[in-house]
């Protein structure tokens with residue numbers, strides 16, 4: 643594995659940064675998997691797979707995530723002023739890939755069961771948890787936005803045939819499940 647240090651030009655600019663190495667190293671940080679959903683201006687559901695979801699503040703309750711600049715899905719749902727974060731379960735790996743495929747934003751909800759959160763954004767059936775938000779602010783950060791949301795409603799652990807739902811995890815490009823070690 644490379645541990646090369648970055649070289650700097652006379653004006654201090656980084657001239658040897660390797661985006662592939664950055665991606666590989668960041669892939670060693672495991673994340674949960676969510677589908678962030680919302681409605682477009684015509685009242686149609688949109689959503690995409692997002693690993694950068696994070697809790698931000700308890701008082702007031704705020705969460706955030708980072709969509710890529712130019713995302714068709716983000717552009718479609720941003721005008722609604724709200725979004726819903728759906729935490730996927732380990733039985734929803736198919737939805738993870740389906741909602742991550744570029745150019746399919748119009749058809750991702752085909753065959754997917756959902757109902758509306760208080761904001762109107764979709765709650766996916768059998769998600770581990772959902773967090774319904776109004777958009778507080780969108781910050782530009784390099785090639786991503788940081789979307790900060792005020793939490794309006796949330797819930798977890800809906801019944802999964804009498805079993806507690808288990809989360810889906812993403813690590814080094816692969817999906818897996820949670821195993822307690824301590």
Ligand SMILES: Cc1cc2nc3c(=O)[nH]c(=O)nc-3n(C[C@H](O)[C@H](O)[C@H](O)COP(=O)(O)O)c2cc1C
Nearest residue numbers: 690691692693694708709710713714715741742812
């Ligand atoms: C596990 C996983 C996590 C992802 N996390 C993010 C993320 O945090 N931000 C992002 O912009 N894209 C993320 N993606 C990629 C988007 O889902 C994908 O680029 C998007 O669905 C493409 O559609 P769009 O062009 O309509 O945005 C992730 C993909 C996967 C498989």
